[in-house]
Every structure is written in C-alpha cells, then in structure tokens.
Amino acid sequence: MSQKYEVIVIGAGAAGLMCAATAGYRGKTTLVIDHANKMAKKVLMSGGGRCNFTNLYVEPENYLSQNPHFCKSALSRYTQWDFISLVEKYQIDYYEKESGQLFCKNSSKEIRDLLLGECQQAGAKIQLKCSVDNVKRLEQGGFKLSTNMGSFICDALVIATGGLSIPTMGATGFGYQIAEQFGHKIIPTSAGLTPLTFDGKLKGAFAELSGNSVPMSVSTNGESFNSAVLFTHKGLSGPAILQISNYWKPGEPLQLNWMPGTNIEEWLSSGIEKKPESQLKTLLSTRFSQSVSSFICEQLQINCKLKQIQHKDKVKIVDFLSGWIIYPSGVEGYRVAEVTLGGVDTSEISSKTFESQRVERLFFIGEVLDVTGHLGGFNFQWAWASGNAAGEAV
C-alpha cells in the first residue's frame, strides 16, 4: 500500500522546508523527503556557521538567469522583510555584517530550528534517509514515488533538490533528471561562487601570499565587484573573486584595481613629493602588507627610490594598480562552490506558482532552477521566496 499525501516535496533544504511549511499551514497533508541523514545541511554550513540568511537590499539585479525577469514576482511577494519577521518571531539574534548581509549572531542551527519549527507547527512531516528510485505520473493525475521506504502517492510534487555544489553534503543532479524526464530543458550547469585557480608563476606567487587579503575591485565581462580578494595556495578567493566567478568565462581575463576609490595617480605623485628618499615598496606598505608590497614591486620590476621613478614607470605603476590583467586557469569547482549556475530552464515554469507548464501539479523551486544569486544572502532569499510561492500554490 502506498502512503498518500496531498503534497510531497523532494529535498529538505531551504526551499523545500519553506514550501512544506507554507503548504502545511494551508491545511495540505505534506511530506518532505530527503536522502540525507540530516535536514538543511547547507543552512548549517552556510555563512561560516552563522548563515547569511538574507540581504537588506534584494533586487532582481542580484540574480543571474537566462530569463532575468523570472525571479521578480516571487521576490516581490515574499521579501527579505517577511523572512526577517520570521527570524524575529523565533527570537534569533542577528546583525548586518556588511552591504546589507544579515547573519545569525550565534549559529546557523537557529535557522535550521526555525525551519523545523515551522514545519512542525504546520503539520508537515519530514522523512530523512529516504531515496527516491523513480517518479511516475499517474493516469488519473498525481504522482507515484518508489523509494527505499516504500511507495508514496501525491497530488502535487515539488522538486527542491538544489544544485550540484558540495556533493559530500548530499547534492545530486536528481532534480535535473526529473525535469528532463518530464520534458524540461536544462540550461547547462557550472560551478558558481567559487575560487579561481591559476597556473605557472602566478600560482606560486599567490601561494606565497596565501592568507593575505586585499580590498580590490575585480572586473570581467562588464561586471565589477568591490570587496576583499584573498590569496590562497591554489589562486584567488574571497568575496570579490567568488562574486566575479559567476561572470568569468574560461580563457577570458580579469582586471583588478588594487586601490578602488583612490585616485592612484594623485596618490603616487603626493607620495613622491612627500618622501622622495623612500623606496616604492615603503610607499606601497602604507596600503598593503610587506609581502604584497614586495610582490607588486616584483611584478612591476621597479625597485628604487621614489625620486628616481621616471615618467614611463609612473604610468606603469598607475596602470598596474588600477587595472592589473590576469588570466585564471579555471574555477575550483563543485567541491567548494557555493552554488550552481544554470539549471531547470525557467521558460516553461510559472513565475507565479512555480508549476511546470508541461506537467500539471509538478513544481520546481530553489537552486535547481536556472536562478543564481550573488553572494550575500541572495541565494537563501531565493529559496524562501520560491518555496513560499510554490507552498501557496500546491
């Protein structure tokens, strides 16, 4: 005998749990299935253990998708303020780290407990360690799921299985398989919000600078992000690099401004005027660590007193500091990426209800869709908003 539910959600992550709670509050009998041994693993590991659960300044421009309009409806109907009031209802202390990014003061476990609390209050059940072998559409409508825990039947099926990043946390391509099974197109997927790797001399140089972090502006393909760049053993990381990785294409350059917001020409001239006997490295050390300053001098191959700097070298220094061009060799990939770019093509999904326009009562929400947020709480806000919209519609 199959167990029957009005709504089954596959994926007990951010989007799935929000959807289940919303459906449960509407009186729908709801079950969330996950193959993992714990719910909301990515919530737990997010934001360095403090979950950057939303952002004060959510705009459609913070999302990448082949269809940039798709995210607008859900984001406007379930806003950051809605989630903040839920956080306040659970008396979770939070703070703004920077640029509107809201983090838990204590632990991301509090957001997991909020989601669990909402599901419990709404009467939505959660079944962990449950693997779905296949999904079939029933002739009379609805779906039948065969799992390691027997079969389940539901009227509405919600796919909330997320993207491919961090497979060790339970990420699979299951959602894409189901989408393809029912005739949906997949926008090619790739790792997003990921560190960038480098080959050759730069790899060695960056490894030596490993641990240094410099506030920079990083650009590629007409996009720019102003934030910290972290030197690592494999290349570059830090918020500015994770953000730009969503826009960088293999073979293309990155442009780095080492002193965003500073008129570098004026800064250099005034340095030369004030301390002509100082070395260039000493002037650089007023802005950067000793090791970064040495690295810049090596790259410029200029190592002299400021008063000895020729006009052509001045131009070289300003060009380097304002627009150093480098070529990454690749991205670190799904092992460490925070998100997956691409996913289920939104052109055949309703932006109001998240229902498939091909198969009645089949829904896709969260990261499995071709909607990817910038770093800063935007991905969770998408999970809450899309989960809520589908939960209202199932």
Ligand SMILES: Cc1cc2nc3c(=O)[nH]c(=O)nc-3n(C[C@H](O)[C@H](O)[C@H](O)COP(=O)(O)OP(=O)(O)OC[C@H]3O[C@@H](n4cnc5c(N)ncnc54)[C@H](O)[C@@H]3O)c2cc1C
């Ligand atoms: C290290 C890290 C830190 C992050 N930090 C932040 C942050 O601070 N702020 C932010 O906004 N975003 C952050 N993100 C991104 C954010 O976690 C995701 O965008 C968000 O979790 C997506 O929600 P989702 O519900 O769509 O998918 P997920 O949260 O990934 O949930 C999908 C669920 O589906 C389950 N599942 C997968 N396949 C199957 C299957 N075959 N059968 C059954 N169940 C299945 C998984 O076990 C998982 O529980 C971070 C991501 C990572 C990896």
